[in-house]
Amino acid sequence: MKKLYILCLLMAANHFYAQTEIDGIMMDKNNFCTGAIYEYSSWDNYWEGNFKRENLNFGTISTQKISVNGNYGITDKLNAIFSVPYVTTKASSGTMLGQNGIQDLSLTLKYLFYEKEIKKNLLSFYILGGFSIPTTNYVADYLPLSIGSQSKTGSVRLMSDYQFGSLFATASCSYIKRSNIKIDRNTYYSDRMHYTNEVDMPDAVSFNARAGYRTKRLIAEAIFDTWTTQKGGFDITTNNMPFPSNTMNMSKIGFNGKYNLKSVSGLSIIAGANHVVAGRNVGQSNAFYGGLFYIINFTSTKTKTTTNEN
Template sequence: MKKLYIICLIMAVQHFYAQTEIDGIMMDKKYFCTGAIYEYSSWDKYWEGNFRRENLNLGTVSTQKIAINGNYGITNNLNVIFSIPYIATNASAGTLQGKKGIQDLSLTLKYMFFEKKLNHNSLSFYALGGLSTPVNNYVADYLPLSIGLQSKTASLRLMSDYQFGNLFATVSSAYIKRSNIKIDRNTYYTDQMHYTNEVDMPDAISFNARAGYRTKRLIAEAIFDTWTTQEGGFDITTNNMPFPSNTMNMTKIGFNGKYNLKSISGLSIITGFNHVISGRNVGQSNAFYGGLFYIMNFKTKVKPSQESKI
């Protein structure tokens, strides 16, 4: 059973998909980890299809996010995780105005169905099921400055984690099913004309790998992450705005760090960054984030007379 001060690793919120659960750590039964994280990301170059370019009518597009996250241990092997972000966007040039508001609520059940320990080594496997839904009637058809895509999602992720002493590696992959959305116009063009306000949203596959150093006090990890749109997407046309059902592929690399304070038991500081190294119809962004998280114990307190017998 993981100790109290091994806290849930937090998320790096993506513009269209929030990931909060893909670490090899479980919250103990009746413990609740919660906190907030701030992220700033920006880009001045993007891929129009596979052509990398800049747009002087946009300048630098930036996004600020504040997310509230939580992880509750239903049992030692089953956690429920939530996240809800507030997002504000901005373009440094041109006439497009940024948007701001609460985006999507995401809920995830994380189940560790296998764990094998041998001396200081351990191997574990997990299954994760997630749902997300918009909680605000924001405009999706306003890329790249919309705060989300208005699509409800369901995801299934499989994950494995191996720890060798203080070193570890975690690998996971997920399939994300996305619902269709409705936009505020009755016709639109993709690779053909559509006389409707309903947009077919392509599904996606996510892959994540992370490796590094992990102890009860400190975690430092390098991260490799991909998002691949499935059949049904299309490329941004030349000098046109992006569209919600575009193919949006990206590969990111980054770093996460977390330190559990000695002076305040249960409190941790996190920080990290990521950089998009390749993509299709997405911005080549750099993101930096940091936050605070705290664990609360909801177990029944043990009486002093009982404590002395432990």
């Protein structure tokens, strides 16, 4: 459900806009963009396999998340990005208690390896490598209210971006490798009985496409995003709780916006929303988010310090 795909979250910045790993923007050398984002999402309908249903035992599942994010320009063509989210879950009905805590630390290196101007338009290609690790010992086997899956992940993403005037289009695809996890019981059933506490976590493939309007002051974009579990997952069984290694497929649409303030140089406001339009073993969630980001130019600081010393 909502937490079913956030379990597999590779980068918290994946649904946000502030020079993230899946947009066609690079942070300049020695510039550091940092900020926080608040997100609220909820769902009361979900897919049990391909069957869409509701469950009055827990009513509406809501998730609140506050993420601290940052992006540092190592060079003009190489960026380092991090994100740490604090997640809180809640069920409106029933006896299941919500969970809260710090989820996973995610790190990504983003490299611009090809750029060419074509009739005053700009074509760019990127390669990205990332990983994430759990930061706390939260409970993974408590879906749909757990805050994460406890799986360590690694990913490789290829991305292209084409800017033509003030318009742009970006497309990317990634493969996510996930480590096995251990749960607090010695047996569990998937499509067969397992007499172990180790759970095989299936890998996943993610595709993202976005297009819209982009200038130095304003960015507005529409987004289409998919998440597809690879071989090894299985469906939620009828009237049963979901499990960390379930097949979790999802398609969603949304929009992002970013505005750089004129009155405060380096300060930007971001906002957006997304909606799950189709899925398998996930909730049909609606999410809304907003945040503030600020760019610190360490080059200017170094230059001023050197000038003062001279």
